[in-house]
Amino acid sequence: MMLLHGTEYYCVVPPYGLEFRDMDSWLSLWSESFPGTHRFWSGFAGGGVLAIPLEMSRDERFDRLGGEGVLPRRRSFRRNPIYGTVLGNEAGEYLNQSVSCAIPDSPPAFAVRLGLAEFVPEMTVAVTAEHAGSLGDDRRLLIVPKADRRRPLKLMERLPEWFATFGVSLDANAAQAPEPLQAEIQDWFGDRTRPMFALPMSGGEPNAAWQLAVACYVGLYWETQAKGLDSIHFVASIDGGPNFRKNWTSNR
Numbered sequence: 001m002m003l004l005h006g007t008e009y010y011c012v013v014p015p016y017g018l019e020f021r022d023m024d025s026w027l028s029l030w031s032e033s034f035p036g037t038h039r040f041w042s043g044f045a046g047g048g049v050l051a052i053p054l055e056m057s058r059d060e061r062f063d064r065l066g067g068e069g070v071l072p073r074r075r076s077f078r079r080n081p082i083y084g085t086v087l088g089n090e091a092g093e094y095l096n097q098s099v100s101c102a103i104p105d106s107p108p109a110f111a112v113r114l115g116l117a118e119f120v121p122e123m124t125v126a127v128t129a130e131h132a133g134s135l136g137d138d139r140r141l142l143i144v145p146k147a148d149r150r151r152p153l154k155l156m157e158r159l160p161e162w163f164a165t166f167g168v169s170l171d172a173n174a175a176q177a178p179e180p181l182q183a184e185i186q187d188w189f190g191d192r193t194r195p196m197f198a199l200p201m202s203g204g205e206p207n208a209a210w211q212l213a214v215a216c217y218v219g220l221y222w223e224t225q226a227k228g229l230d231s232i233h234f235v236a237s238i239d240g241g242p243n244f245r246k247n248w249t250s251n252r
Contacts, residue, residue, distance in 0.1 A: 002239065004238055010100075011049070015217070020047050048217065125220075127233070129211060131242050136237060141199045144232070
């Protein structure tokens with residue numbers, strides 16, 4: 001069974017946003033703020049995943065990450081819960097407290113229209129970590145297209161390459177969910193015949209919070225490159241049994 005989280009708090013730094021184009025200044029700041037106690041996995045398109053001590057208080061964590069005025073010409077390091085991690089059960093709430101996503105500043109719409117600033121997208125693909133006891137020691141990346149999607153999802157063949165950046169192996173050629181998993185996740189979706197893919201995966205940090213952070217980074221990049229993706233779920237047998245998807249009240 002996989003741990004819910006380890007001893008670290010994870011912050012996903014997205015692969016877009018002017019603030020995060022040059023990560024060197026952030027990495028230098030974090031080396032001073034968290035000497036010897038932080039780790040950073042660089043993403044394949046900028047940004048990445050930052051790990052800092054989970055035991056640190058929320059206020060201290062914010063200040064050390066980069067509060068208002070810490071870096072010249074930068075605003076505060078704003079963070080949100082990962083989109084999709086709402087209405088979680090008790091274990092899901094604990095998971096939600098150990099991982100978040102940095103939010104780039106959005107320029108004024110008129111500046112984008114005039115070509116004076118770069119458009120910054122908002123995350124619309126939901127990403128969660130879900131417990132499925134039937135998997136045992138297996139892990140799956142559950143990929144769910146939008147309900148009305150009729151065309152194949154673009155760039156699925158790139159997923160193994162993207163996840164390999166973080167040391168995670170993904171088999172894009174074995175997308176069929178095993179029957180026990182299909183039975184277990186039936187109540188996660190309003191339409192039980194909804195097409196989806198369940199790719200075997202392995203490697204990476206042995207806790208669901210880190211796996212969720214990596215899946216979020218990939219989802220952030222994927223949704224800027226292709227349309228039709230509804231949600232991504234890291235699915236495994238996870239300590240405490242976190243669940244989100246089956247508790248959603250819409251878009252099931």
